[in-house]
Amino acid sequence: EIVLTQSPATLSLSPGERATLSCRASQSVNSYLAWYQQKPGQAPRLLIYDASNRATGIPARFSGSGSGTDFTLTISSLEPEDFAVYYCQQRSNWPPGSTFGQGTRLEIK
Amino acid sequence: EAQLVESGGGLVQPGGSLRLSCAASGFTFNNYWMSWVRQAPGKGLEWVANIKHDASQKYYVDSVKGRFTISRDNAKNSLYLQMNSLRAEDTAVYYCAKCGFLEWFNNWFDPWGQGTLVTVSS
Numbered sequence: 570e571i572v573l574t575q576s577p578a579t580l581s582l583s584p585g586e587r588a589t590l591s592c593r594a595s596q597s598v599n600s601y602l603a604w605y606q607q608k609p610g611q612a613p614r615l616l617i618y619d620a621s622n623r624a625t626g627i628p629a630r631f632s633g634s635g636s637g638t639d640f641t642l643t644i645s646s647l648e649p650e651d652f653a654v655y656y657c658q659q660r661s662n663w664p665p666g667s668t669f670g671q672g673t674r675l676e677i678k
Numbered sequence: 679e680a681q682l683v684e685s686g687g688g689l690v691q692p693g694g695s696l697r698l699s700c701a702a703s704g705f706t707f708n709n710y711w712m713s714w715v716r717q718a719p720g721k722g723l724e725w726v727a728n729i730k731h732d733a734s735q736k737y738y739v740d741s742v743k744g745r746f747t748i749s750r751d752n753a754k755n756s757l758y759l760q761m762n763s764l765r766a767e768d769t770a771v772y773y774c775a776k777c778g779f780l781e782w783f784n785n786w787f788d789p790w791g792q793g794t795l796v797t798v799s800s
Contacts, residue, residue, distance in 0.1 A: 603786045605723075611792075612773055615786055615788040618785075624788060658723075658787070660786070662783050667713070669725065671722045672722045
């Protein structure tokens with residue numbers, strides 16, 4: 570099973586600052602990695618898929634990069650609504666399954 | 679617009695059973711893989727099971743194998759999760775999610791339903 574490790578566990582920043590979140594896979598997932606945002610009491614929302622592609626309706630301040638085992642989600646200038654928990658996810662093709670990272674909580678400083 | 683609505687959660691005693699449902703609308707349900715994902719209170723996300731668009735393939739996380747069964751009724755645009763021999767550690771919000779178009783690797787989990795809470799306690 571591929572294990573995803575996210576860092577940091579908590580990130581404290583102010584609106585307007587740049588956020589950099591990391592996700593490391595225990596073995597290569599090529600570019601098959603996604604990022605999700607989850608706000609309290611809500612379902613997760615797809616932000617980035619295939620490591621670097623923004624999902625429909627996602628603002629341009631969100632970007633993803635990386636391949637192999639190391640991935641980054643960057644929020645260029647934090648808006649108040651961006652403070653949430655972020656999860657990375659990999660999808661294994663055989664057997665078809667998936668695992669998530671443990672999450673990074675982005676909080677207002 | 680694709681939409682998913684879960685139902686069937688509730689309080690159940692350890693060892694008991696529960697059946698969750700997920701009603702799909704706004705997309706051609708019988709073309710997509712579907713998944714169940716759970717989230718224990720205050721914890722992260724855990725993929726639970728998936729099912730191919732024609733129900734010919736089903737896969738589970740190890741912790742639920744032999745206890746949970748995923749199924750679907752394409753005529754009713756509905757996904758199900760039959761949960762037996764429930765344990766305290768199965769307590770979680772259960773989400774259904776739309777996955778790959780015809781093939782598992784074609785798409786990611788989008789959208790998700792709002793979730794339904796399952797509490798296993800005596």
